[in-house]
Amino acid sequence: MKTMINGLGMLALATATMLTVSCKDADKNEAPVPMVNEMHQETITDSDDLTLNGSQNANLEAVLKDYFNLKDALVADDNTKAKDLGMTLTKSLGSFFASSYTDSQQSELKDIIFRAKEHAEHIGKSDIKHQREHFKMLSKDLTDLVAITGTNMKLYEQFCPMYDGGSAWLSMNEEVRNPYYGTSMLTCGKVQRVIN
Template sequence: MKTIKRSIGSVALAATFMLTVSCKDASKTEATTTSEPTTENTVASQESVTTSDKQDAKAEVILKDYFNLKDALVGDDGEKAKEFGATLTNSLKAFEVSNYSADEQSELKDIIEDATEHAEHIAESDIKHQREHFKTLSKDITDMVAITGTKMTLYEQFCPMYDRGSAWLSTKEEIRNPYHGSAMLKCGSVQRTIN
C-alpha cells in the first residue's frame, strides 16, 4: 500500500513539476496541457458551441466588452479593467432574451444575472480580485455564446496554472493569458475553436 501511495505521489509531483516548468517562462513555447482539464469550472470540451440563426447585436456588444476587459487584464491594467467591467455590466443589463425559446430565455437570464454580478465586482476591485471574478465571468460568457452563437471565430484557451486551471475566450489563437498577465503571458493552450 505504501508503494502505491509513493507511486501516486511521485506521478503527481512529476506532473506538477512539468506544468510549472512549462509555464514558468513566457519566452518559451506555449505550454501544453492535459487533454482533459479536471476542474469543474472548465467548460467541457465536448460541448458544442455553434452559430445560431438568432444572432443578437447586443450579444456581440457583450463579447466586444468582454474582450476589452480580457485585454486589460492581459496588460496588468486594473484601472482599465474596472472601466471595462462597468461597461460590460451595462451591456449585460441591456441584453434582451425575448428572441429565444422559453428554455433558452430561462438559461440566458441566469447566465446574464451571474455574469453581471461578476462584472460589477470587477468594476470595483483590485486586479487580483478582478482575475478571480474573470474566471467565472468567462464561463458565463462561453455559456451565453453556446445559446446566442456568434459571427466571430473564437478560441477557448486554458491555463493550467491559475486556480487549478482556468479557461477564457479570445478572438486570436495566440495565447495572451489574462490570469497572469506579463508574469506568464504565454502560459496556456487552445482547447477548442468555436464557430
Template sequence: MKKVRLTTILVIVFISLTAISCKNAKKENTHNDATHSEMNPDKMNKSKDKMDSNTQNSDAQKVLADYMALKNALVETDKDKATKAGQKLMNTLSKFDASSYTAEQQKELKDIIADAKEHAEHIGRSAMDHQREHFKVLSKDIIDMVLITGTKDTLYQQFCPMYDNNKGGAWLSMNKEIRNPYYGSKMLKCGKVQREIN
C-alpha cells in the same frame, strides 16, 4: 533539519514540474495550431439550440466586445482599465435583450446574464487578484451565453491548467495565440486552445 531539506526539495520539484508543464502546453498548442485546420476535432457542431451566427443578437456582440476589452486589460495587468471594462460590461449586460430567443433560451440567458452581471460588478470594484477570480466565473457565463447566441466570429476557448491552485481557468479569445489573463506577463503564454466556437 531533514524536514527543511525535504521541503526545499519538494518546492524545487514542484517549480520544475510547473515550468515543464507550461513548456509542454506551449509545444502542444503550437502542434495543435499547425494541425487544427486539417483535423479540427474540437470544432463545435452547429446546434439547433443556438441562433445562426449570421443573425446573432447585436446585444450578444456588444457583450463579447466588452468581455474582450476586459480580458485584454487583465492580460496587461492593468487594474484601472479592468475596473472600467468591468463596469462597462455590467452596463452592457443590463441592456441585454433576449426577446428574439425561444422561451427556454430566454430563461437560460436570464440566469447567465444575472450571474455575469454580478461578477462584472465585482470586477468593477476589486483588486487585481479578485478581478481575476471573478473573471474565471464570468468567462464560464460568457461561454455559456455564446453557446446559445452563436457568434459571427470564430472564438477560441483557451485554458490555463495552473490557475486557481491547479484547478485551471478558461477564457475566450478572438486569436489562437495564448495571452493569459490570469497571470499576465508572469506567464503570458501558459495555456492551450481547448476548442473553436463558430
C-alpha cells in the same frame, strides 16, 4: 521515517517541476479541436465586425466587445482600466435582450446574464487579484451565453492549467495572451477548442 520524509520531498520536487514545465511544453503540436457555438480574446473597437447569425440578439456584439476589452486590460495588468471596463460590461449585459429565443433559452440566458453582471460588477470594484478570480467565472458565463446564442465569428477557448486548478477564457485570436497571469506568464496556456 527518514525514508518517508525523503519520499515526500521527492514527490514535492517532482510536482513543482511538472507545474513549472506545464506551460512551456503544453501541447505545442496539438491542433485545437473545432467546436460549434463558443468564443474568446483581443481588443475590439466599434469598427470591428462581429457578425452574428440572424437568430442572435444584436446586443451580443456589445457584450463580446466589452468582454474582450476587459480581457486585454487584465493581460496588460491594468487594474484601473479593468475596473472601468468591468462597469462598462455590466451595462452592456444589462442591455442584452433575450426575447427572440425560446422560453427555456430565455430562462437560461436570464440566469447567465444575472451571474455575469455580478462578476462584472465585482471586477469594477476590486484589486487585480480579485478581478481575475471573477474573470474566470465571467468567462464561463460568456462561453455558456455564446453556446446558446451562437456566433458566426471564429473564436478560441483558451486554457491555462496553472491558474486556480485550470482556467479557461475566450479570445478572438489563436495566439495565447493569458489574462490570469498577465505579463508575468503572458503565453501560459493553449487553445483547447475552436468555436465555429
